[in-house]
Amino acid sequence: MQLASVAPSSASSLSKQVLQRKRFKILGEHESNSNFHKEDKVKLLRFLAPPFVAAVIALSPISNPPVSVGQTLDVQKGATLFRRACIGCHDAGGNIIQPGATLFLKDLQRNGVDTEEEIYRVTYYGKGRMPGFGENCTPRGQCTFGARLQEDEIKLLAQFVKSQADQGWPKIETQGD
Numbered sequence: 001m002q003l004a005s006v007a008p009s010s011a012s013s014l015s016k017q018v019l020q021r022k023r024f025k026i027l028g029e030h031e032s033n034s035n036f037h038k039e040d041k042v043k044l045l046r047f048l049a050p051p052f053v054a055a056v057i058a059l060s061p062i063s064n065p066p067v068s069v070g071q072t073l074d075v076q077k078g079a080t081l082f083r084r085a086c087i088g089c090h091d092a093g094g095n096i097i098q099p100g101a102t103l104f105l106k107d108l109q110r111n112g113v114d115t116e117e118e119i120y121r122v123t124y125y126g127k128g129r130m131p132g133f134g135e136n137c138t139p140r141g142q143c144t145f146g147a148r149l150q151e152d153e154i155k156l157l158a159q160f161v162k163s164q165a166d167q168g169w170p171k172i173e174t175q176g177d
């Protein structure tokens, strides 16, 4: 593959190349079948080594790609998703079922859930009386009976929750929901 031949010092242009390629891919497939393009994007992400993905995400604000993967946090979108799936138990970052497991930094830290990765995992698979929302969440009894969430939605939620926790859960106005 061509990627391997690029020198490490040009990581920035490398990530641009990849984003460029992704953009190209999306433009190419967008009209024919948008579902397929979503799956394809996920596959592409899995295929790339995690450290490299991290580099792409870290560098993406510079190249400002018009794609959803690796973009900076969309607070409005995160807030809307949170309202839809999480607010019933976690209104304003609290926890009406288990007061010691709020989404405030202090609890997240004490419970070892203060990274995006851990928040993603808990949201995907659930934990205790928290149901999992991932499409492949198992066992069934640990998962929500409601609508499942896409991986990129859970990723966005994890970023949103982490960012809100870091800021002490400021109020966010959302429109149209």
Ligand code: HEC
Residues within 6 Å of the ligand: 082, 085, 086, 087, 088, 089, 090, 095, 097, 098, 100, 101, 102, 103, 104, 107, 108, 109, 111, 113, 118, 119, 122, 123, 127, 128, 129, 130, 131, 133, 157, 158, 161
């Ligand atoms: C039915 C109620 C319910 C819903 C809906 C719910 N949660 Fe939870 N959540 C819980 C409970 C209960 C816990 C504590 C689980 C435990 O530690 O055993 C928890 C824990 C968490 C934690 C870890 C908090 C900590 O301090 O340990 C995170 C992160 C979290 N939830 C995120 C979410 C997100 C994101 C959503 C929306 C997709 C969501 N939750 C929806 C009930 C819920």
